[in-house]
Amino acid sequence: MLAIPVPFVVSLMLLLAAITLYTRLTEQAKVPCFFLVLCSLTTALVGLRWTFDFAIFRIVQPIMASLLPVCAWYCYLKGSGQKLMRFYIHLCGPAVVIIALFTQYWWHAPLDALITIIYVGYGAALIVTSHNEQRLDNVSLGQWDGVKKATRVAGAMLLFSAFIDCSMSLDFWFRQGKDAMYILATGHLIMLPLLCVAVIMISVATPVQDELTKLPRSPAPKLPKEDATLSEQRAKEIVLAFETLMSEKSVYLDPDLTLNKLSRKLLIPAKQLSTAINQICQRNISKLINEYRIDHAKQELVDSDETITQIFMRSGFQTKSNFNREFSRITGVTPSAYRKQHGK
Helix, strand or coil: CCCCCHHHHHHHHHHHHHHHHHCCCCCCHHHHHHHHHHHHHHHHHHHHHHHHHCCCHHHHHHHHHHEEEHHHHHHHHCCCCCCCCHHHHHHHHHHHHHHHCCCCCCCCCCHHHHHHHHHHHHHHHHHHHHCHEEEEECCCHHHHHHHHHHHHHHHHEEEHHHHHHHHHHHHHHHHCCHHHHHHHHHHCCCCCCCCHHHHHHCCCCCCCCHHHHHHCCCCCCCCCCCCCCCHHHHHHHHHHHHHHHHHHCCCHHCCCCHHHHHHHHHHHCHHHHHHHHHHCCCHHHHHHHHHHHHHHHHHHHHCCCCCCCHHHHHCCCCCCCHHHHHHHHHCCCHHHCCCCCCCC
16 A cells, blocks of 8 residues: 555665765754654554554654654754753653553543644744744854744644644544545655755754863843833943954854854854844844855955855855855855956
């Protein structure tokens, strides 16, 4: 049947992706590889359950499924460089699922509903937090937009998984599960690969060798509670200090530059720095840094004979696609077209 082999195919693809990723990015790949392997095992269990329907598969598969959203959240926190304080609290959801599984003899717990709630909760949480720039302190500034998009995709895929579960429940309710295998196969074919890609993008966004983030962090001064934003004067002072650092030190050329690195260089709390730039410059710090990098690249395109690849790497960008996208956004033309316009 069509639905039975699909989970095994997806499982094999995820496992191969984990191996490939680990061989290329050993340090940064540990967390996303673990997530990929977990997804691979979960998908294989789904296939085994539908093929053989052994009791052990009916027990293990819901537990593994309940762990996926928690692990996705863990990857998000780890990838964005946030602290994992009291993360054990997040194991409460899977713990409830385990209790429900082993007490089915005494009461018929709504197991599917519990798992759906876990997926909806973490999916919504990822989408909401994707709009919070304060959670990106340790993410390379050039990857802010990508990480935010990946976080939204991860959240959307968890919500999509909850939708798949609801669709299967309705199919069992009204059609005795006639289309359940097809719904499940389609869901895994779409949801898991996209979720894994999003998690990988989030996880590799934080620089591995960031010596500044390894230093002890002194507590950042807090803004007065009654002030929703910085005063205009203070915000202008912070932006002036930022612009001076950019012109004198050219720190924007560091491809692993993060908000926390800038905060330490300027001796200004990261939250105040981000707020001031948004308040005065009307755009986030990631876009502003990219503008400095594009200005540097424009000068290099006109003054040097280096290739575009060499120029984007010397300008602080990590990928050519991001460089081309930002260059076109800011100048309205491609790098090669800009070079031709200036007689190079």
